[in-house]
Amino acid sequence: MVASHAHDPAWLDAFAAAVDRYRAGNSLARTMRAWGGSQAEAARLFGVSRQAVGKWLRNGPPVERAIALADLAAATDLLLHYLKPDRIPAVVRRPVPALGGLSLTDLLTRGDTAALLDACRDMFAFERVST
Template identity: 40%
Template sequence: MPSVSSPLFDATEPAEVLEELRRDRGELLDALERGLADGLRGSPSGAALYANAVHELTSWLFATASSTGAPAAELLVELVEDEAVKAPFTAWPLPSLHHGDAAALHLVDAVREWIDKPPVKRTAKRFISWRYGDRDAELFARRVRSRLAHGRENDLERLMRVFELSKSELGRLFGVTRQAIDGWLLGGVPADRQEKLASMLALADLLERKLKAGRVPGVARRAADAYGGLTMLEMVAADRHDELLASVRDSFDWARAA
């Protein structure tokens, strides 16, 4: 792949690489950090947010590295995404480094390997303290791998399929037009909508697992007292998606315990 010359792909000092990343895609670094923090505490939507940010960043890195701006072959993106689980825990010679920044550096390094660029300088010492239990890490890893595997199906297409939504209906849930959804389907969901997307995907996963095939669209459109007379989709449109997800999880937990 013919590649461009840029500190992002040529600098060897991790601080310089992070500065470039923060300037160009700082919102994705923030999404990586938030997703990791929540995902490693057991949140499925956090793991989904992290996985989505990994996919967006990896795809952007390959496109940016190309002198033509063309997207990389899907196989290359998938091969780099396979590094997503270990990426946050790699070692870099920077004090007080966040897990999200470590993940971003590792992904940059993985992309560099495929485009014949020099590696970013690493260190044998780990400056990042480990604050999570093995079970949390294993669950996080499983969820991230599952989300990335699901990601081979476009996330928006998955939501439209599970909830039987048109592009216009999906747009209303995000407060945008059908034309915006067309753009997102081609270029990805903006970083400032990734948290809502992650919650909706987690809700879709939960409902698909717990309900019989074909029931999800009807359930999502049925008004419920638990939501103040609103439907699930109306809750999402009102930006109460996190509240909805927690309520649905609680209802299934209660049913299982009863």
């Protein structure tokens, strides 16, 4: 299919954009599954409607959400790497003393995905643990 359009840069650009949107939507769906959240909960956490989240899942999220969703996907990757999947929903909802009693979902609700990613990195910074 792509080979037949190799001479059409506009088609190739549109195809690449569609693939990027699909991957971004898949990343959000993967995060929602890992965090044990529904579409309605994701909407609450992002401060948007359930329909908006559905649109993001189908068509990819809006560009202005790209950095936040990349941070969230990276944090989810860490959680999936170091924790059993069935533990993640409880971990992301549990208040963390190092975060002033906030949970990872609280950080997401505040829109502070950079702090969320930093918190996940800190959780698994085993090199700082003394023996």
